Amino acid sequence: MIKLEEKKKIVKWLQDNFINSEAVFVVDYRGLKVAELMQLRKNLRECSAIFKVVKNTLARWGAEKAELREIIPFFVGPTGIIFVLREPVDSAKKLREFVDEHPNLKIKGGILAGDVLTPERVFSLADLPGRDILISQILSQFQSPLIQFMGALISPLQNFMLVLNSITEKKKGGISMATSSKQEVKEKQEVKEKKEDKKELIIKAIQEMNILELSELVKELEERFGVKAAAPQVAVASAAPAAEKPKEEEKTEFDVILAEIGSKKIQVIKEVRKLTSLGLKEAKDLVESAPKPIKQGVSKEEAQKVKEVLEAVGAKVEIK
Structure with a gap:
């Protein structure tokens, strides 16, 4: 318990x-x-x-x-x-x-x-490919000739509507050219700010997407605009001079191996159950199939502690 x-x-x-x-x-x-x-x-x-x-x-x-x-x-x-x-x-x-x-x-x-x-x-x-590759695919779609062509159509159309709206307002109210010019500048500034806001919204939305959502976005862009996401090109770097071999990192994870049971099999099984939270049958199978790992990827201190516990009941234990 x-x-x-x-x-x-x-x-x-x-x-x-x-x-x-x-x-x-x-x-x-x-x-x-x-x-x-x-x-x-x-x-x-x-x-x-x-x-x-x-x-x-x-x-x-x-x-x-x-x-x-x-x-x-x-x-x-x-x-x-x-x-x-x-x-x-x-x-x-x-x-x-x-x-x-x-x-x-x-x-x-x-x-x-x-x-x-x-x-x-x-x-x-x-x-799925990795997150970086998915984002590269999204960017490749934004850069496709079709998207660029649509952008070329939309931008002048927005400017044309802005001018047309300005002309309509002048006809309605008889506004002076100076006032009209100020209004036009103001509206252009608002359009520019809206575009910047849209860009930020798009960037933020992509940043916050998980990998499944990014994958779904790639597919939707392909379907919506009839383009195919290109796989990112991998640059082949020229061979660099051989660097000095880095020092080997100090080992931080260890495996505890039950090498031999010894003469006190039942006591060993009991200790293995305590150490691993295994059921009786699983612990018995593990002990009887020695040499077998009892713990893997543990700290040096924990590995030493497990070794001492099992050796106290007559088992032979190795740390690797």
Whole structure:
């Protein structure tokens, strides 16, 4: 039984990750083995995503505190949450690749920038290019000859309507040329300001769009104007002189490997359950299939602590 203080810590961690994530995917991991779950966690970590198995009551509590109530209906049955800390396309690709190889993993849904995602929309993210490429495609459409031609038509038409309106006003009220000129300058200034406002609105709207919305915008522009978004050209840079090899970064993540069980198998299973929150059968399978990783991607301090706990009951443990 998890103590109340421990529950509060978990809920606070969930709340923070709900808030800080670019996207959140929810999965049902029923039928997957421990080693497969560890592989999924490792795959997702490569693209800055965190996989966490949680109790539904705590997940609901964390989502409530993060004001993400739209995701709460997914918290039924066995629940694993994927917190995507960067662009969601890479994580969606990793997830789809894993599902292709392990069909027992089921996607319940997700959320992206406040929009609820069905399993189909989660997978559709995997087919998208990156955000930068989508914006480049939008810009290429703005620069197409058709759009330029339309701009050339619209701009003179607006000026013509402005002049026509000025002439009409003069006929109606007998306004002097000086007054008319001032009015015309004022109206031109207003038109200019409106154009600037429109530009800012367009730029701000694009900045605030999530990757699915950008993809939908590209398609709508293609359909509306009958143009095809061009893929951005990749510049080939000339070979640069060999730079000095950077110093190898200090390792910050470690894997704890159960190398040998030892003579106290039952005690080892009990400790593994405490360390991993696994069920009895899963912990037993893990221990009996040694050598196997118990923890992956943990800090040096946590890895050392796990090693000491298991060695205290006679197991042989390695840290890599």
